[in-house]
Amino acid sequence: MMSFVQRRTVLTALAAVSGAALLAACSDSGEQKKAEATPAPAEPTATPATTTAPATPAPAEPAAPAKAVEAPKAAGTVDVAKLMEPGPLPEMVLGKADAPVTIVEYASMTCPHCAHFHETTLPTLTSKYIDTGKVRLVFREFPFDPRAEGAFMLARCSKDKYFQMVSVLFQQQQNWAAVDNAKDALLQLAKLAGFSQQTFEACLTDQKLLEDIRAVRERASKDFGVDSTPTFFINGSKYPGAMSIEEMSAIIDPLL
Secondary structure (H helix, E strand, O other): OOOHHHHOHHHHHHHHOOOOOHHHOOOOOHHHHHHHHOOOOOOOOOOOOOOOOOOOOOOOOOOOOOOOOOOOOOOOEOOHHHHOOOOOOOOEEEOOOOOOEEEEEEEOOOOHHHHHHHHHOHHHHHHHHHOOOOEEEEEEEOOOOHHHHHHHHHHHHOHHHHHHHHHHHHHOHHHHOOOOOHHHHHHHHHHHOOOOHHHHHHHHOOHHHHHHHHHHHHHHHHHHOOOOOOEEEEOOEEEEOOOOHHHHHHHHHHHO
């Protein structure tokens, strides 16, 4: 039988592990990669002053139409039937079961790129595709560290408020994942969600829940090659890294 000291591993680790390095444990977003690849514009060359009268400005030309965003290239495919097999935990799903497009997202709660996706891309993805019955989103845990594990455990213990808890944890990520004592910071957030000190500690010492969350991560790594977050599978095609709504639309629209 697991000893009391062993069962408290995640709870005590929340206060013991420094948060500074944890926030780097995820992939670069597509936007960041593009920004790094784009050279800075050249400085304008100074023009000598003249005494001639300023020329009459030419009429402004019509703005060119915005260039369509190309769909990111998939990093391989997986067996959809195997990807959708039931795991050790109930699936957390947004959208209709019969949606023509299924997105499986693997994320870590301490990943800033995951937080950025959920704050900037997911709202439009929800209104444009999920709420209209075109896309079903399956959200799965891929924690890189004890803090991410603890955050996912609290979300699971929130029952039908799972996605609300995930959203709050992403929004407040810097206030608990990057601080010296994540336990106290998470406790304050959990109390706002209705947890007491007792239910908070009971959740974070639930060894079966911890093992199940780790099993979701291990299966993703072993069977589907997930090694960074966020990683998306869109109808079985693999796309590592956070994407903008334009990039996701470029992938989704041809599938509808």
